[in-house]
Amino acid sequence: MLPGSEESYWMDTTSATAYPVLTDDVDVDVVVIGGGIAGICTAWELTEAGQTVALVEADRIAAGVTGNTTAKLSALHTLIYQRIRKSFDTDAARLYAASQQQAIERVFDVAARLNTDCDLERVPAYTWADSPDQLDRIRAEADAAAEAGLAASFVTETGLPFPVAGAVRVENQAQFHPRSYLLALAADLTWNGGLIFERTRATGLHDGDPCTVTTEGGRTITARRVVIATHYPVFDRALTFARLEPRRELVIAATIPAEKDPGGVYLTPEHNTRSVRTAPYREGQRLLIVTGEHFSPGTGDATEQWWRLIDWTGERFPHAEVVYRWAAQDNTTTDHVPFIGRFHPATSHVFVATGFGGWGMSTGVMAGQLLAALITGDEPAWTGLYDPRRLNPVREAGSILKLGARTVGHFVGDRAQSSHADSPADVQPGTGAVVRVRGEQWAVYRDETGAAHAVAARCTHLGCIVNFNQAETTWECPCHGSRFGVDGAVLQGPATRPLQPQQLPAEPADPAKPTDR
Structure with missing residues (x-):
């Protein structure tokens, strides 16, 4: 720790x-x-x-x-x-x-x-x-x-x-x-x-x-x-x-x-x-x-x-x-x-x-x-x-092109790449991952009690896909630096709107856990 x-x-x-x-x-x-x-x-x-x-x-x-x-x-x-x-x-x-x-x-x-x-x-x-x-x-x-x-x-x-x-x-x-x-x-x-x-x-x-x-x-x-x-x-x-x-x-x-x-x-x-x-x-x-x-x-x-x-x-x-x-x-x-x-x-x-x-x-x-x-x-x-x-195009051109290429890479590539979790059920307590649910990318965080929290993974600034920072328990945009809480609330701009909350499908019961009769 x-x-x-x-x-x-x-x-x-x-x-x-x-x-x-x-x-x-x-x-x-x-x-x-x-x-x-x-x-x-x-x-x-x-x-x-x-x-x-x-x-x-x-x-x-x-x-x-x-x-x-x-x-x-x-x-x-x-x-x-x-x-x-x-x-x-x-x-x-x-x-x-x-x-x-x-x-x-x-x-x-x-x-x-x-x-x-x-x-x-x-x-x-x-x-x-x-x-x-x-x-x-x-x-x-x-x-x-x-x-x-x-x-x-x-x-x-x-x-x-x-x-x-x-x-x-x-x-x-x-x-x-x-x-x-x-x-x-x-x-x-x-x-x-x-x-x-x-x-x-x-x-x-x-x-x-x-x-x-x-x-x-x-x-x-x-x-x-x-x-x-x-x-x-x-x-x-x-x-x-x-x-x-x-x-x-x-x-x-x-x-x-x-x-x-x-x-x-x-x-x-x-x-x-x-x-x-x-x-x-x-x-x-x-x-x-x-x-x-x-x-x-x-x-x-x-x-x-x-x-x-x-x-x-x-x-x-x-x-x-x-x-x-x-x-x-x-x-x-x-x-x-x-x-x-x-x-x-x-x-x-x-x-x-x-x-x-x-x-x-x-x-x-x-x-x-x-x-x-x-x-x-x-x-x-x-x-x-x-x-x-x-x-000044001469002194800024290289930096502008580099920034643009990185943003495009995230904007396009992050939509195609897979995460370590194939479904919300694979997200372990205390971690977060972007997973596909019903064909859409959702940002799913599971707290230490096991409860899952899901929000849309597209940053509300310009639409890049957010990533999870486990050390700070935040969702962050790799394109322009917007940061969000696990509930989608804006922590840092340029985004002004929160990530949209999503309702996860009901998870199957764990057969290892006893049930009330």
Whole structure:
């Protein structure tokens, strides 16, 4: 059995929210769809600018992707500066660095202003390599990051309890408790007249002047501007799905003695990615948070990856005792720069923030500032860099073709392939499988009591066939990353509609079991 509580530390150490469901039609300047870090920061910044704002969240705010993050506030995003300098130019790398660093400073400014205790700490950030074969890439990134304006240097010593071949070190980065920070913003937002509606799923969008957003409950929000900040856009008239790749990563949190704190935020692209940071915990202890083992949603059971991450942590941090485990998900754009700005060329009213590439904390804060500025008539220097309407066929063609081929492969191939179960009766307790029933593919899960639960296996986004993730007891779409509970409920978009429940045929009685007479 996997160790640790199946809940993120951020969720476990903050109070649940209870904002109301939308029950009446409302009229505001801006409606923000999505209550993660990008949505909350955007709504807060707009309220600060004097706009009337309504934020709608399908579940609870700061509880989805943001509630399951690693929460590193860093402008050092693995090896991004070499990539941007090569794919764009040196000026683009400088703009990226400036926008990300100012977002970190914004968190310090706002946290001080709101007097919120969110465990905010200044620490250096590192991208390290174990293998000497990777040193040329590490040195090149140190040079590129310094040229972009960060306080970056190449080092061979870090605070990690094991030797490294080399690392990029960047000063004045941070780590914090993201949910504590965002709940403080939400409280301040509503105090200043902003509206937050939870358990209010947006299901329709009319792009006009004004715009209207309809919700699952049949209510309407009328607004001059709309921001889609749902992690993966739930309304995709710009065909963003062809330029976004979903990725899932596992996270464990383990106690270590306070004196063993490595004193920074760390990441290596080796070992299928390993990310390390700490957080304040109990007296004499820190919480070591380790992320890694990235994989595509819907590719099957993640149990083996969990054990690889746990074993790596135990080997590198011998005093670590796992107390939490959870998983994070994000999307990467085909040119590795997020999409933040006007959604597509035909709109001047709808904006989007997506494709954060695993760096949602600094990018989410920056997105709030950028979108608020665009909506109120300003254009920061980095507007063009993040503009979703950009398209460079030369640098994106390979990634777009690869994503398209993978999606087509799942869309066509998954309909033909067989699973390990020929019928619902073959699905064992605690497992799930896609089986054919009456000529249709159904997703069947059998719980530990033996009761079977069946839903339609076609994702309600674009119709790909879902797959079962046994480690998290979820159905996941391998095409665009939608996730569903075993009852079909939407856990993560872009899908907005649940998988349709199905009524299984009566199962024959087990002759080994006694019957009542």
